[in-house]
Amino acid sequence: MVGIKDFYRDMKYYFKIHRKLSTPAKFKCLTRKEIELYHQMPKDMIRVAPMLILSTLPFANYIVFPLVYLFPRQLLCQHFWTLQQRTEFAMEGLRKRLYNYKPVFRCVQAQLDTLKGREEHEHWAYVLGLLGSGVHPKPEDIVKSIDLFRGDPYHLSYLYPGHVKVLLRIHSMHTGLRRRLRLAEQATILHEMDMAIIREGGISQLSQEDLRVACFLRGLNPVTMKTEDMIHWLTQWIFVSEAVDTTSLSLLLHCPILLGYNQPSNWILIH
Template sequence: MFILQTSSKFLYPQLFTRRNRSIKKQYATIRYLHDKNNEKKIKFYVVNRYILYLKDYEKHIERRFPNAVGLYRSFMDGTKKFIQDVKLYYSIVRSLNKKVKSLPDLTRKELELFDQMPRDMLKLTPILFFSALPFTNYVIFPLIYFFPKQMLSQHFWTLQQRVDFNRSFLHERLMHNKPIFRHLQEQLVRLKGHELYKPWEEVLGKIGSGVQPDVEEIIDCKDLFVNDPYNLNYLRGSHIKHLLHLHNLNTFFWFRRKRLFEKALLLKEMDSAIMREGGIHNLPVEALRTSCYIRGLNPTNMKNEDMINWLNKWIKVSRAIDQDSVSLLLHCPILLGYNEPSNWTLIYAYSRKQIL
C-alpha cells in the first residue's frame, strides 16, 4: 500500500502540487480573514473607548463648568426654535403678500407670531451674526449670560426667565397708563356740549376714583374715538408716543399713527381668532396668560376665571368697534385695566425695588 502511494506521488507529481497549493491557499485565506477580523475588533475597541472617553469628558466638563455648558445648550436649542419661527413668519408674510391668505385666515398662534417676530428678529439678528464670526464667542456668550433679557428672546429663556422678563416688560408698558389717562382727561374740556360728554365724564371719573366702569358704558362712548378729539389722527404727539410704548411698538418718528392703526387691527383679528377657535374658555393656561400680557394685563397670581372674565370684557369691546373707532381698542388697557389689582401690584412692586 505504501509502495503504491509513493509510486503514485512520483507518477503524478502535478496532482500533488496542485493539492498542496490549494491547501496553502485555503490556509492563507483563513489566516487573512482571521487577521482582518482581529483588526476590526481592535478598531471597534479603539473607537468604543474613544466614545466612552468623550462621554466621560463631557460629564467632566459639565461638572467643572455647569453654567457654561448649560448656556451653550440653551443657546443652540434657542437658535433652532428661533429659526423655525423665522421660517413660519416668512411663510405667513409670503402668503399675505401673494393674497393666498388674509389676516382673518390666520390662527391665533400665527397672528401672535406675526406680531412678535419682527421685534425678536431685530434683537437677535446682530447677536446670531456676530456669534458666527471667529473668536467672537468669547465676547458674545458672557454678554448673553449676564444680559439675557436685553440680548435674547423668549426662544432662549427658561420658564422662570419667561415669567420674570414678561413681568418686567409689562411693568415698563404699564408705566405709560397714567400719562395716557391724563391725556384722556385733558381732552374732556373740548367735549362740553357734546351729547356724550356726561357719560364719558362718568367713565373717566370712575377710573380716576379707582372704580372699574362697565363695558357697556365704554362701548356707549365709542363715537368719541371716531373723530376729534380721540381719533388717532387728532391725538397729540406725546399721547401717540405713550400709546406706542404701551403697545410695545417702536417710537420712530415716521408712520407712528399707521403702526398704531395696524396694531389695533391686529389685536381685533386676534380677538376674532380666539372666538373662531372655540372662545376664551377653551384657551390653555399659557395661552390665557400670553393673551393677557399682549393686552396689558398682569396675569401673575390671577385665577383662570378672572383672566377669562377680563378677556371677555376686552373682546366685547373689540367686537363692538370698526376701523373708524379702533382708537378705542388701543385705549382699552387703560379703560379696562387701569384699576386692576394685579397691575397695581406689579407697578408698586417694581417701584419699591427701584426705591430700595
C-alpha cells in the same frame, strides 16, 4: 445654543405667514397663534440678529456666550429663555408700560371739557369718573362711547403728539417715525387676534399659558390672577373688540387704560 432650532423654525414660518397675508383673505385665513407669531417674530429677529451674526465669526463664541448669559433679555428672545425668564421679562416689560398708564389717562381726561355741549359728554364723564375713583366701567359703557374714537377727540388723527407718545409706550413701541401709522397697525393686529380667538371657540379654549400671554400683550399682569379672573377680563376685552372697526381702532389702543388702569395685579408691579 438652546432654542436655535425653534427660532429658525418660527422664522421660516413667519415668512410663510407673510405670504399668506398677500391673499385676499388676509388675517382671516390665519390662526391666533399665527397672528401672534407674525406680531412677535420681527422683534425677535431684530433682537437676536447681532448675536447670531457675531457667533459666525472665528472664536466669537468666547464673546457671545458670556454676553448672552449676562444680558439674556436684551440680546436673546423668548426662544432662548426659560419659562421663569419669560415670566420675569414679561413682568419687567409690563412694568415699564404701566408707568405710562396715568399719563395716557390724563390725556384722555384733558379732552373731556372739549365735549361739553355734545350728547356724549355726560356718559363719557361718568366713564372717566369711574376710572378716577378706582373702578372700571363695564364694557357696555365703553362701547357706548365708541363714536368718540371715530372722530374728534380720540381718533388717532386727532390725538395730540404727547398723547400719541405715551400711547406708544403703553404698547411697548418706540416713539420714532410713523407714530400714528404704527399705532394703527398695532390696533389692527390686536383686533385680528381677538377675532381669531372668537373664530377658534372663544377665551375658554385658551390654555393657561395662552391666557397669560394674551393678558400680558393686552396690558394686564396675570401672574397673581386666577384662571377665571383672566378669562373674565379677556372676555370684557373681546366684547369691546367685537364692536371696533377700522374707524374706531383707537378705542382698542386705549383699552389697557379703560379695562386695566385700576387692576390690583397691575398696581402690584408699580407700587
